[in-house]
Amino acid sequence: MLLIFLSSGLFLGWSLGANDAANIFGTAVGTKMVRFKTAALICGVFVILGAVIAGAGATETLGELGAVNAIAGSFMVALSAGFTIFWMTKLKLPVSTSQAIVGAIVGWNFFTGSPTDYSVLSKIVLTWIACPVLAAVFSMLIFALFKVILNGMRIHLLRIDLFNRTGLILVGAFGAFSLGANNIANVMGVFVPVAPFDEIRLFDMMSLSGAQQLFLLGGIAIALGVYTYSRRVMETVGGSLLKLSPQAALVVVLSQALVLFLFASQQLESWLMAHNLPTIPLVPVSSSQAVIGAVIGIGLLKGGRGIRYKVLGSIATGWITTPIIAGIITFISLFFLQNVFQQEVSRKVATQITKPAIMQIEKERYIHTVLDR
Amino acid sequence: MAILFRTTKELESQIDEYLDSVSQGALVFKQGVMNYLDNDKDNLNEHIKNIGQLESRADELRRAIENRLYTHTLIPEHRGDVLGILESTDDVIDTMKETLNQFDIECPYIPEELNKNYFELTDMSVSASEALVQAARAFFRDVNAVKDHLHKVYFYEKEADRIGDKLKRKVFQLDLDLSLKFHLRYFALHIQMVSDRAEEVADRLAIYTIKRTI
Numbered sequence: 028m029l030l031i032f033l034s035s036g037l038f039l040g041w042s043l044g045a046n047d048a049a050n051i052f053g054t055a056v057g058t059k060m061v062r063f064k065t066a067a068l069i070c071g072v073f074v075i076l077g078a079v080i081a082g083a084g085a086t087e088t089l090g091e092l093g094a095v096n097a098i099a100g101s102f103m104v105a106l107s108a109g110f111t112i113f114w115m116t117k118l119k120l121p122v123s124t125s126q127a128i129v130g131a132i133v134g135w136n137f138f139t140g141s142p143t144d145y146s147v148l149s150k151i152v153l154t155w156i157a158c159p160v161l162a163a164v165f166s167m168l169i170f171a172l173f174k175v176i177l178n179g180m181r182i183h184l185l186r187i188d189l190f191n192r193t194g195l196i197l198v199g200a201f202g203a204f205s206l207g208a209n210n211i212a213n214v215m216g217v218f219v220p221v222a223p224f225d226e227i228r229l230f231d232m233m234s235l236s237g238a239q240q241l242f243l244l245g246g247i248a249i250a251l252g253v254y255t256y257s258r259r260v261m262e263t264v265g266g267s268l269l270k271l272s273p274q275a276a277l278v279v280v281l282s283q284a285l286v287l288f289l290f291a292s293q294q295l296e297s298w299l300m301a302h303n304l305p306t307i308p309l310v311p312v313s314s315s316q317a318v319i320g321a322v323i324g325i326g327l328l329k330g331g332r333g334i335r336y337k338v339l340g341s342i343a344t345g346w347i348t349t350p351i352i353a354g355i356i357t358f359i360s361l362f363f364l365q366n367v368f369q370q371e372v373s374r375k376v377a378t379q380i381t382k383p384a385i386m387q388i389e390k391e392r393y394i395h396t397v398l399d400r
Numbered sequence: 401m402a403i404l405f406r407t408t409k410e411l412e413s414q415i416d417e418y419l420d421s422v423s424q425g426a427l428v429f430k431q432g433v434m435n436y437l438d439n440d441k442d443n444l445n446e447h448i449k450n451i452g453q454l455e456s457r458a459d460e461l462r463r464a465i466e467n468r469l470y471t472h473t474l475i476p477e478h479r480g481d482v483l484g485i486l487e488s489t490d491d492v493i494d495t496m497k498e499t500l501n502q503f504d505i506e507c508p509y510i511p512e513e514l515n516k517n518y519f520e521l522t523d524m525s526v527s528a529s530e531a532l533v534q535a536a537r538a539f540f541r542d543v544n545a546v547k548d549h550l551h552k553v554y555f556y557e558k559e560a561d562r563i564g565d566k567l568k569r570k571v572f573q574l575d576l577d578l579s580l581k582f583h584l585r586y587f588a589l590h591i592q593m594v595s596d597r598a599e600e601v602a603d604r605l606a607i608y609t610i611k612r613t614i
Contacts, residue, residue, distance in 0.1 A: 060476060178544060183412050184541075184612075
C-alpha cells in the first residue's frame, strides 16, 4: 500500500530525472564530448548522493509551508503536481516541478483549512526570482574569468578541449549532486512527515533516517529517469536548441550547479550563521530556469545580441500560473479523493494554546496598539 | 582519461610536426628554384627528393590527425574547421612539390635577365606560405594573434601578383619564340599559384578564427 501511495512521488522523480538531467549533461552529450553512458552513471550516482546527504534543507522549507500529514494527501499533492507538469508541458508552457509542488502544497492547505505561512511562501517566490538572476550573475563572472584565462595563457585548442571534457564531467557531477540536494524536496518532500520508516544503522558507522530512506528512493527514481528517458532530451538540448560553445556550456552548468547548491546547502547556511552573515533560504528552485538565466548572462556579456526576451516573460508568467493551476488541481482532486474514494487526506491536529503563548499574543497586540497610535 | 591526455599530447605534436613539414617544404622549394636558376642540377635533384619526402610525411600526418580527431570525437565544435585547415594547407605543399617537379621535367629556358624576377616571385610566394603557417599555428595556440599573421599572407600574395604581372609583361616584350614566351608565363603562373593557395587557406582561417572567438 505504501508503495502505491509513494508512486506519485516516484513518478515525479522519474520525470525530473528524464528532463532535468539534460540541464546538466545535455550539451556534453549532445556535442558528443561525454558519452551518454558515462553521463548517466555520474548523474545517477551523484543525484542519489546529493539527495541523501544534503536533501534535508530545502525539504524543511517545504515542510514549513505545509506539512501534509496523511499519506493519501501526500500522494494526491505529488500526483497533482505531476499532472500539472504533464499538462502544461503538453500545452508547451514553461513549467517547473518546484513551482508545481509549492502550488499543490498550498492547495492542500486551502482544502484542509491549514494555515499557510505567507512569510515562507514569499521567501520561496522571491527565491524563484533570485534563481535565474543569480545564475546570470554567476555565469557572467565565471565566463569573464574563463576569457581572461584562455586569452592570457595561450592554451592549445586540443588542450582546451581536454580541460573542457574533464570540466564537464566534474562540474556535471557537482551539478547532479546539487540537483539531487535541491530538487529531492519536490519529489519526496511531501512524504517526509508521513514516512513510516525507522532509522537504519549501517555497520555502526552511519545511519539513514526515515527521511533519508525516502530521499534514497526518490534519488533512485530520478536516476531511473536519467537512464531510461533523458538520452533523447539531452541530444535535443545539446544538438539543436542550445547552440553553445563547449566553454560556454561548462560555464552554464557550473553557474546552475552553484545556484542549486546555494539554495540547498545546510552546511553553507550554518557557516554563514556562524559568521553573522545573512543566510540564503533553502528552497527547491528550477534547474531549467537557472540554465536559462546562465545562458542569458553569457548573452549579456557578449553585448546582449540575440537574447529572446520573450523567454524571460514566459518564465515570469510561469511563476504565477504554475502554482495556481497546481493548487486548483490539488484542491479538486483532494475533494474527490476524500469524498469519492473515502481516503483520509489530512489528520486533524489538536492545538493547545499555552499560557506563555497567550501572554506572547497579548504582548504583540500591545505593541501593535502602541505602534498604531 | 589518461588515454585522452596522452592522445591530446600526441596530437598536439603531430599538428606541430605537420606545420613544420609545410614550412620546411616552402624553404626547400625556394632553394630548389634558386638551384634551377643557378643551373645547379645536383642540388636541385636533392631538393626535389627532399620536398617529395616532406610532402609524403605531411600527407601521413594529416591522415593520422584526421583519423584520431574523429575516432576520439575530439574538438567537436572545430573538428571540421581543423580538417579544412589541414587539407587546404596540404594543397600549398602539393603545389610547391609539383612546381619543382615541373622545373625538372620541362626544363624551361629562362633568359638570365629574368632570373631576378623569378627569384623575387618565388620569394614572395614562399613568404606568403610561411606567414600562413604562422597563422595556422596561432589558430591552435593563440587565436587572437591569427590576424597579425593573416594580413601578411594577403600582403605577400598581392606582391606576388604584382611581381608576376611585371614578369609576364617583360617576358612578352622579349624577342623570343611565342612558344617559349608561353612556357615562361606558365612557370610564372605555377609559382604564383603557391601564394594563391596560401591566400585560400588564409580566407578559411579568417572565418574559423571568428567562429573560435564567438
